[in-house]
Amino acid sequence: MKVVNTTTFRRGIHFFLCIIALFSLSFCTSNPKKIGNAKASSISREKIDFNIEWNNEFIDSYALAAPYSVENDLDSLAFYLTYPFQTERAKARAIFRWIASNIEYDWESLQSGAYIRNSMEAKDVLKSRSTVCEGYSNLFKELANRAGLESEKIIGYAKGYGYNPDQALGGVDHAWNAIKIGGEWKLVDVTWAGGGDRVANREKKFNDFYFLTPPEHFINDHLPSITKWQLLDRPISKAEFHKNVKKSPHYFKLGINNLNFEKYIIRSSAIFSIQFETTKKLKFHVYLNQSDKHYFVSQYNNGYGIHIISPGKGTYSLKLYGNETSEKDGLQFLLEYKVIFNSGHKDNQFVTIYSGDHTIHDPMLKFLNAYQLYDFKFTVPGIRRIAFIDGNRKWTYYENQNSDYYFIRNYFPKGKLTINIDIGKNSWPTIAEYYVK
Numbered sequence: 001m002k003v004v005n006t007t008t009f010r011r012g013i014h015f016f017l018c019i020i021a022l023f024s025l026s027f028c029t030s031n032p033k034k035i036g037n038a039k040a041s042s043i044s045r046e047k048i049d050f051n052i053e054w055n056n057e058f059i060d061s062y063a064l065a066a067p068y069s070v071e072n073d074l075d076s077l078a079f080y081l082t083y084p085f086q087t088e089r090a091k092a093r094a095i096f097r098w099i100a101s102n103i104e105y106d107w108e109s110l111q112s113g114a115y116i117r118n119s120m121e122a123k124d125v126l127k128s129r130s131t132v133c134e135g136y137s138n139l140f141k142e143l144a145n146r147a148g149l150e151s152e153k154i155i156g157y158a159k160g161y162g163y164n165p166d167q168a169l170g171g172v173d174h175a176w177n178a179i180k181i182g183g184e185w186k187l188v189d190v191t192w193a194g195g196g197d198r199v200a201n202r203e204k205k206f207n208d209f210y211f212l213t214p215p216e217h218f219i220n221d222h223l224p225s226i227t228k229w230q231l232l233d234r235p236i237s238k239a240e241f242h243k244n245v246k247k248s249p250h251y252f253k254l255g256i257n258n259l260n261f262e263k264y265i266i267r268s269s270a271i272f273s274i275q276f277e278t279t280k281k282l283k284f285h286v287y288l289n290q291s292d293k294h295y296f297v298s299q300y301n302n303g304y305g306i307h308i309i310s311p312g313k314g315t316y317s318l319k320l321y322g323n324e325t326s327e328k329d330g331l332q333f334l335l336e337y338k339v340i341f342n343s344g345h346k347d348n349q350f351v352t353i354y355s356g357d358h359t360i361h362d363p364m365l366k367f368l369n370a371y372q373l374y375d376f377k378f379t380v381p382g383i384r385r386i387a388f389i390d391g392n393r394k395w396t397y398y399e400n401q402n403s404d405y406y407f408i409r410n411y412f413p414k415g416k417l418t419i420n421i422d423i424g425k426n427s428w429p430t431i432a433e434y435y436v437k
Helices: 006-030 032-043 056-064 074-082 088-102 107-112 122-128 133-146 196-201 238-243 249-253
Strands: 151-158 174-181 184-188 211-213 222-224 265-268 271-277 282-288 295-299 303-309 314-324 332-341 359-362 374-379 385-389 395-399 405-410 415-421 430-436
Touching: 056 088, 074 088, 074 122, 074 133, 088 133, 088 174, 088 184, 088 211, 122 133, 133 151, 133 174, 249 332, 265 271, 282 295, 282 303, 295 359, 385 405, 395 405
Parallel strands: 265 332
Antiparallel strands: 151 174, 151 222, 174 184, 184 211, 271 303, 282 314, 295 303, 314 332, 359 374, 374 405, 385 395, 385 415, 415 430
């Protein structure tokens, strides 16, 4: 098998981009009135290189390499960004990527209210390089239209900065775009792709999620004022939009679906389970207000169950974080519920489970009764000897030579009770911790 040198490959791409940029710049600046004819000739090419037209890394690199000389004129910029590409998708991507990285969200004018006096026209946004959502969508629409693409600006409601699910939904507060690709309308939000949904943190970080987002995901935090732009077979109402829990882009990237609690508010007696399906192997952390002592994760064949127990009657904020187990990055925020318990107790806590490749099945609760029989069930791959260490510091050993699954029936005295595993070299890390009362 031939091995390709990555550095050489990237240098080749860079060289190719430079050649295209020089040609585009020369053509555009020498005869800008021929832009329309140039577009038509590019579209009429017989062969489409799908390795380029669907390669976001390549398209993005080309868009971000736009020379300064074409960035001050709408026609020149539209031509430069789209000329090398044949498909509507690639052209839309190049325009989307350039705007997301080159236009700043005008946080100061949003805070002061001065943005309403600023021009949102595309030519003025291109000149100032700073605007709010309407300016972003106007610029995207204008560049797309000048490149021969069909695009519309959409206004509506968004669950972005300043959104509060505990308050009534206000008036229209956001703008985004629809773009026609292959005869079908698709949805984009270049404002949020460029960090405009995180303006309070001044975070300029590209978010790919909002490019050609599936309508069933887009409706999670975008509700157009004109129903047809939901692009859904079953449109939802404004009330339903407001009641639904807001999910982060990372939630969808993890392939989570069939969530059993779709509404923001959960009412329960003392215990409930959040269940969903996914084909990926995930890890989670849950906070009930500021405590992480009240959840337990179970893995099923096609998903997970996150069990929540009440520490007492009242209203709580439940925040769920997660990521793929293979990811070394920290856990990502997924969603937040308001939970209203009508009963509970401060001792309602789940067993403390330490990180590792093991699963505790039973008992799920942290506090056990002294000298009462319990069935301990857990799975520890590759471990053939475990030990219970009770409140008297007594070690009780168990061996299992035939399976990774342990079933142990026993009782213990008062005090801390831990389950420890033998990993060799006289090392016995703790995988779970109970407290016997």
